[in-house]
Amino acid sequence: MINAIETYVQQHNEIHMEELKQLLRIPSISAVAEHKKDILHCAEWVAGALQKAGLEHVEIMATAGHPVVYADWLHAPGKPTVLVYGHYDVQPAEPLELWDTPPFEPTVRDGKIYARGATDDKGQLFLHIKAVESCLQVIGSLPVNIKFCIEGEEEIASFHLPPFFEQHLDKLQADVVTLSDTQLYGPGKPALMYGLRGLAAFEIIVEGANSDLHSGLYGGGVPNPIHALSKLLSSFHDEHGHVAVEGFYNNVIELSQQEREAFKLVEPDEHKLLTELGVSSLFGESNFTFYEQTTSRPTLEITSISGGFQGEGIKPIIPNQAIAKVACRLTAAQVPDEVMDAVEKHIHTHKPAGVRVRLNRLLRGNPFITPIDHPAMQAAANAYEEAYGTSPVYMRGGGSIPIVEVFGRLLQAPVVMLGFGLPGENLHAPNEHFHLENWHKGLSTICRYWYKIGADIKL
Amino acid sequence: MINAIETYVQQHNEIHMEELKQLLRIPSISAVAEHKKDILHCAEWVAGALQKAGLEHVEIMATAGHPVVYADWLHAPGKPTVLVYGHYDVQPAEPLELWDTPPFEPTVRDGKIYARGATDDKGQLFLHIKAVESCLQVIGSLPVNIKFCIEGEEEIASFHLPPFFEQHLDKLQADVVTLSDTQLYGPGKPALMYGLRGLAAFEIIVEGANSDLHSGLYGGGVPNPIHALSKLLSSFHDEHGHVAVEGFYNNVIELSQQEREAFKLVEPDEHKLLTELGVSSLFGESNFTFYEQTTSRPTLEITSISGGFQGEGIKPIIPNQAIAKVACRLTAAQVPDEVMDAVEKHIHTHKPAGVRVRLNRLLRGNPFITPIDHPAMQAAANAYEEAYGTSPVYMRGGGSIPIVEVFGRLLQAPVVMLGFGLPGENLHAPNEHFHLENWHKGLSTICRYWYKIGADIKL
Numbered sequence: 016m017i018n019a020i021e022t023y024v025q026q027h028n029e030i031h032m033e034e035l036k037q038l039l040r041i042p043s044i045s046a047v048a049e050h051k052k053d054i055l056h057c058a059e060w061v062a063g064a065l066q067k068a069g070l071e072h073v074e075i076m077a078t079a080g081h082p083v084v085y086a087d088w089l090h091a092p093g094k095p096t097v098l099v100y101g102h103y104d105v106q107p108a109e110p111l112e113l114w115d116t117p118p119f120e121p122t123v124r125d126g127k128i129y130a131r132g133a134t135d136d137k138g139q140l141f142l143h144i145k146a147v148e149s150c151l152q153v154i155g156s157l158p159v160n161i162k163f164c165i166e167g168e169e170e171i172a173s174f175h176l177p178p179f180f181e182q183h184l185d186k187l188q189a190d191v192v193t194l195s196d197t198q199l200y201g202p203g204k205p206a207l208m209y210g211l212r213g214l215a216a217f218e219i220i221v222e223g224a225n226s227d228l229h230s231g232l233y234g235g236g237v238p239n240p241i242h243a244l245s246k247l248l249s250s251f252h253d254e255h256g257h258v259a260v261e262g263f264y265n266n267v268i269e270l271s272q273q274e275r276e277a278f279k280l281v282e283p284d285e286h287k288l289l290t291e292l293g294v295s296s297l298f299g300e301s302n303f304t305f306y307e308q309t310t311s312r313p314t315l316e317i318t319s320i321s322g323g324f325q326g327e328g329i330k331p332i333i334p335n336q337a338i339a340k341v342a343c344r345l346t347a348a349q350v351p352d353e354v355m356d357a358v359e360k361h362i363h364t365h366k367p368a369g370v371r372v373r374l375n376r377l378l379r380g381n382p383f384i385t386p387i388d389h390p391a392m393q394a395a396a397n398a399y400e401e402a403y404g405t406s407p408v409y410m411r412g413g414g415s416i417p418i419v420e421v422f423g424r425l426l427q428a429p430v431v432m433l434g435f436g437l438p439g440e441n442l443h444a445p446n447e448h449f450h451l452e453n454w455h456k457g458l459s460t461i462c463r464y465w466y467k468i469g470a471d472i473k474l
Numbered sequence: 475m476i477n478a479i480e481t482y483v484q485q486h487n488e489i490h491m492e493e494l495k496q497l498l499r500i501p502s503i504s505a506v507a508e509h510k511k512d513i514l515h516c517a518e519w520v521a522g523a524l525q526k527a528g529l530e531h532v533e534i535m536a537t538a539g540h541p542v543v544y545a546d547w548l549h550a551p552g553k554p555t556v557l558v559y560g561h562y563d564v565q566p567a568e569p570l571e572l573w574d575t576p577p578f579e580p581t582v583r584d585g586k587i588y589a590r591g592a593t594d595d596k597g598q599l600f601l602h603i604k605a606v607e608s609c610l611q612v613i614g615s616l617p618v619n620i621k622f623c624i625e626g627e628e629e630i631a632s633f634h635l636p637p638f639f640e641q642h643l644d645k646l647q648a649d650v651v652t653l654s655d656t657q658l659y660g661p662g663k664p665a666l667m668y669g670l671r672g673l674a675a676f677e678i679i680v681e682g683a684n685s686d687l688h689s690g691l692y693g694g695g696v697p698n699p700i701h702a703l704s705k706l707l708s709s710f711h712d713e714h715g716h717v718a719v720e721g722f723y724n725n726v727i728e729l730s731q732q733e734r735e736a737f738k739l740v741e742p743d744e745h746k747l748l749t750e751l752g753v754s755s756l757f758g759e760s761n762f763t764f765y766e767q768t769t770s771r772p773t774l775e776i777t778s779i780s781g782g783f784q785g786e787g788i789k790p791i792i793p794n795q796a797i798a799k800v801a802c803r804l805t806a807a808q809v810p811d812e813v814m815d816a817v818e819k820h821i822h823t824h825k826p827a828g829v830r831v832r833l834n835r836l837l838r839g840n841p842f843i844t845p846i847d848h849p850a851m852q853a854a855a856n857a858y859e860e861a862y863g864t865s866p867v868y869m870r871g872g873g874s875i876p877i878v879e880v881f882g883r884l885l886q887a888p889v890v891m892l893g894f895g896l897p898g899e900n901l902h903a904p905n906e907h908f909h910l911e912n913w914h915k916g917l918s919t920i921c922r923y924w925y926k927i928g929a930d931i932k933l
Binding site for chain 2: 046047048106107109110113171212214216218223224225226227228229230231232233234235236237238239241242244245246248249251252256292293294295296297298299300305308309312313314316317318319320321322323324325326327328329330331332333334337339340342344368369370371377378412413414415438441442443444445446
């Protein structure tokens, strides 16, 4: 049965790749208002693809932000219902000049497809759509009931999805949630993510005089907001990479010795990492490894900074404003607003004289840990093992998919993260790509997983 | 004679204002390559205005950068030659949204003309052109020989003018150089600037990993260039506003007690300044007043900073690069390259681990002091006193007109800075403007000055 599906996938590879390229050509950047029409176009494209795959009740559903695309196939009475989640929005593609080929002109090179969204998440999302099509074409039915809930705001922290979800809880009710938006451990080596970091993102605005001032006429005599912001930002870490904001580590659950031992199987070689990243040293708290630091410890990263004339050349002014945007990744059981309370208190305590400072809260997402002994997780582990010929490792992810925590909480269902990306595929960076070997193995894994869920899970 | 000229100026006020508006409409921004055609258009416009005023040998002369506009009137044998210097280029107008009326649509409100370049320097430069026209129309001749040398790169530190000047030294030879690019002390209160600060401008580039990195996957584990740059920038000043770069104050000539006493006549009220600027405290070394600090002490100002995604929303990355641009104002007898050597050494000494850092030198200008007892300076003082009814104060300027030092050195001639701007006219900032009462008094001062030079100066 699986063999027949795999044969179908091989035979239809060319047409599937052409369709994937169509999807990747749409610059559905959720963070930038001027791409709103591309977002809507992408939602329509996804709806069309779901229809074509044989799903029913396809609907573009309005939210207070970008729309959700819904579809279902509910002809497996007595069988569990799997809710497939994914997102059709992508990160901005800047800096454009660092892409070898344009971000929205997908190109296949060396068995990889290059484009913004190739791995995060259009490539992985499309796997589930084509898995449905393949099952229905070859077998004529699915072994489980399936619902798709594909959103357009994941890259801006799914801001409008939780209220949408609460409003449509009956329609979206399921026994297990599945998504493919994470990574394998390495080539040919599957991994099951059992935890994700949360997110607290905010901007810090420092204001000085009521206008930009000529640096000749005023230089040396008035507070400079960029100086002040630099002082503030440099107060956030001590010299050991520890965040020096009082209360920042409140509620952090320390790693168990068992977890630290398990991580030794999956930790990257730090020397190799230095070469790969092109840096002379890593960063972080001295008593944690890179892997522990980036998956199980909270972090405070300045993601952007801006002040003064941003054009070519130099404009000799003291600007009247400087802004930094900050993303904190949080670990269980930190609460985003409590962390932002601590940072807000810190900036008011450490504010240099003569300037005004304020913090605007931008994004929140709770950290998440999923139970690894749930039957759906074991179904996923067995599917991976059959498709890849090796059992998966259990890992924690440093990134945030805040909606995962919401799904788990609202549906009271396990969330299985069936990732097919690979480390180094440049998600959120120039030259994002997806390895096509995981297109084939991924599609096989997904179909196998559904059959195991259909056989194993008791409603 | 002066009365007749003043009457002519009054009678032709409407047409002169229309012409000034034409000049102010040209966005001749020298720092931005895409405005090259506007620069050339502006040079042509100025050439036409010089021709129309009755000047001869009008010529747009190529330099290695933006062109110089030259013209002369040499029919006063035995009389001194005055070289009038000015610049037709302007600063960028960003942030555009803070202008009450668009920067290149000049508007007269409450006796002031608003536009980018209104006071720096198109408005003041145009005074000299109309002074020539008025003298020639009313008297039929000038009391001195006059040469105009109007450049297009003052706002980018006159980079190509010194070699141009050396190449055309014979043609530009003069007994006194005069420019109007500075300010009065206050409304109705003329000032003669006897010193200007120099300039050393550079950019600091911090680089981390060889690509932007996802802040979820790498956050907390790799060096962040914005963190590192903030640490570097915050190391530049101690908590007393003193620049903490070793060697930064080398060669600074300390103020004499006499100068500090003289400054008391012109120092701004610091409490009033706080209100005017909208800040709760000033900045600077604790043992200097605001006036001393901004005219006679060197300063290090971060004029812009940039790193990470600069668009709307937040892009959760660790950027691979962050850049700050810095302008140091220097006082006699500091040497720009020696100051940049000191800063370059400082950033390598204070560089955080794991990042690469480099300094690119952008602009250099020597500080300048002019002798206040030269007959040309006294001619200017007397002209001011007659036109404004009060004798000028002697001041030092915090800004830099680096070419002033070059003129003085190459021509071995005094440089007289006959400024007609006013403090608070927002040069280099939104809503730049020029008070039109100084149009009339300024034109009268310039004509009187030429007659005094013609009578007083021995060749």
